[in-house]
Amino acid sequence: MSTENASTQVPEVIDFSKMDPKFRDEVTERLKNIDWSQCLACGMCTAGCPYSDVHGNNDPRKFLRKLVLGMREEALKDPFIWNCTVCERCTVECPMGVNFGVITRGMRGQFGIPTPGFMDKVVNEHIESGNQMDVPADEYMETIEWIEEELQEELGDPDYKVNVGKVGAEFIFGLNAREIKYYSHELQEILKVFYYAKADYTLGLHRWDCTNLALFSGKNDDFCEIQRPFFEEAVRLGVKKIVVTECGHAFKSTMLFYEKFWDGPKFPIISVLEVYDQWIKDGTLKVDPSRNPEPCTVHDPCNLVRKCGILDANRNVMKAITTDFREMYPNRMYNYCCGAGGGALAVPESKPMRMEKARRKVEQIDATGATTVAIPCHNCMDQFTDMNKEYKKGWKCTHITPLLAKAIVVPDWAKKEEEE
Structure with a gap:
C-alpha cells in the first residue's frame, strides 16, 4: 500500500463504551435453539457469500461480530439484516455449521425491526383471506371450473373433473396462490400431468395456498397463523401426503412449519418435482425428450x-x-442465489440491488449457452423475468412442468378415449 493511500485511509472505529454485554445473551434467548456461539470469526461465511463484494452492507462476518461483541445499536440498525437474501450459501462454507440464514431471519422477527416494502401488508391479507393473493373463495372455484372446462376439451374427456376437497386422496396438492390469480394456465399443465399419471390427488377446498411471506419477515406468530390452516385442511380431508407445487418458497414454508411448529398427525412432505422424478423412473409417465430439443x-x-x-x-x-x-456451475448445495431471496421481491426499492446481484446468475447461464432456463420457483421466476429484461438476454424462462407436459407420450388409454 502506498504512503498516500495509507495516510488517507480512515479505519472503522469501534466504541467499546457502547457495547452491551447483555445483548449477546438476549440474542441467544430470542433465537432459541440457534447456536452461533461456535463462530471462529474465520470469514468463510463472507467468502462463501456470492454478494459480499457486490454492494455495501452485505458482509455476514461483520454482522455476526456485532452480535458477539454486544454492539446492540449497530447490529439492530445494520442494513445487512434486509440486504441479506437469507440463502444460506455462507452456511455451506462455515466450518462450525453456524446457520446464518436462520440467525438473520430470527433477528428480523424477534427484535421489532421494521419490515420494509409491502411484506407485512401481504402477510395481513393472507391471514385475512387465507391466501397470499387475496383471492376470494368464489374466484378460486371459478378458476378451477374454467381449468376443468379447458382440460375437458384438451384431453378429449368430457367427464374430466378437477378434484377439490376430495376425502381420502393419496395427497393434497399445495399451491402457490399465483397459480390461481395469474398463472392458471400453469396449474392447467400440472393437472394435465396428474391426469396422465392417474394421480390420486385433491386440491384444498378451504385452504390451498402453501406460500407464506412471514417466512421472510421472521414473525413466527404470523407464520404459524398462515401455515397451520393448510395442515388442518389436510387432516380434515384424510390425505396420506402433502405434495407442494413447483415453488421453493412454498416448499420451505411447508417444511419449516411441519418441522418446528406442527403438533398434529405426521405426513410426508414432498416436492412435486420428486413426484415427477419417481413417475418417470417407474414408467408411470412415458416421455419423449426430443420434444424439447433446445439447449436447456x-x-x-x-x-x-x-x-x-x-x-x-x-x-x-x-x-x-x-x-x-x-x-450451471456451481450447482446443488453450492448454487448462487438468484438475488431475490429473503423477501427482496416484496421491497420495490431493492430492485437496483437485486439486479446487481443478478449479474452472477446471468454469467452462470451465459456460460452454459442455454436458451431455455427452467426455474422451479415462483419467486425466482419473477427475478429471472426482471434480469432477462435488464440484461436483454432473450432466454425462455419457464417452470419445469410445461416442459414435462410437452414431453409426455400420451398413454394408449388416453388415446382411445380421445378417439371415442
Missing part, C-alpha cells in the same frame, strides 16, 4: 435445494425430458 439449463432455488435438500429431482426430470441439458 436448470436453476437450483435456495429454499428448495440448499435448505430442503431436493438436490437432484429438478435435474433428473430435466435430463429425462430434454435432449440438450446443460448444467
Whole structure:
C-alpha cells in the first residue's frame, strides 16, 4: 500500500463504551435453539457469500461480530439484516455449521425491526383471506371450473373433473396462490400431468395456498397463523401426503412449519418435482425428450435445494425430458442465489440491488449457452423475468412442468378415449 493511500485511509472505529454485554445473551434467548456461539470469526461465511463484494452492507462476518461483541445499536440498525437474501450459501462454507440464514431471519422477527416494502401488508391479507393473493373463495372455484372446462376439451374427456376437497386422496396438492390469480394456465399443465399419471390427488377446498411471506419477515406468530390452516385442511380431508407445487418458497414454508411448529398427525412432505422424478423412473409417465430439443439449463432455488435438500429431482426430470441439458456451475448445495431471496421481491426499492446481484446468475447461464432456463420457483421466476429484461438476454424462462407436459407420450388409454 502506498504512503498516500495509507495516510488517507480512515479505519472503522469501534466504541467499546457502547457495547452491551447483555445483548449477546438476549440474542441467544430470542433465537432459541440457534447456536452461533461456535463462530471462529474465520470469514468463510463472507467468502462463501456470492454478494459480499457486490454492494455495501452485505458482509455476514461483520454482522455476526456485532452480535458477539454486544454492539446492540449497530447490529439492530445494520442494513445487512434486509440486504441479506437469507440463502444460506455462507452456511455451506462455515466450518462450525453456524446457520446464518436462520440467525438473520430470527433477528428480523424477534427484535421489532421494521419490515420494509409491502411484506407485512401481504402477510395481513393472507391471514385475512387465507391466501397470499387475496383471492376470494368464489374466484378460486371459478378458476378451477374454467381449468376443468379447458382440460375437458384438451384431453378429449368430457367427464374430466378437477378434484377439490376430495376425502381420502393419496395427497393434497399445495399451491402457490399465483397459480390461481395469474398463472392458471400453469396449474392447467400440472393437472394435465396428474391426469396422465392417474394421480390420486385433491386440491384444498378451504385452504390451498402453501406460500407464506412471514417466512421472510421472521414473525413466527404470523407464520404459524398462515401455515397451520393448510395442515388442518389436510387432516380434515384424510390425505396420506402433502405434495407442494413447483415453488421453493412454498416448499420451505411447508417444511419449516411441519418441522418446528406442527403438533398434529405426521405426513410426508414432498416436492412435486420428486413426484415427477419417481413417475418417470417407474414408467408411470412415458416421455419423449426430443420434444424439447433446445439447449436447456436448470436453476437450483435456495429454499428448495440448499435448505430442503431436493438436490437432484429438478435435474433428473430435466435430463429425462430434454435432449440438450446443460448444467450451471456451481450447482446443488453450492448454487448462487438468484438475488431475490429473503423477501427482496416484496421491497420495490431493492430492485437496483437485486439486479446487481443478478449479474452472477446471468454469467452462470451465459456460460452454459442455454436458451431455455427452467426455474422451479415462483419467486425466482419473477427475478429471472426482471434480469432477462435488464440484461436483454432473450432466454425462455419457464417452470419445469410445461416442459414435462410437452414431453409426455400420451398413454394408449388416453388415446382411445380421445378417439371415442
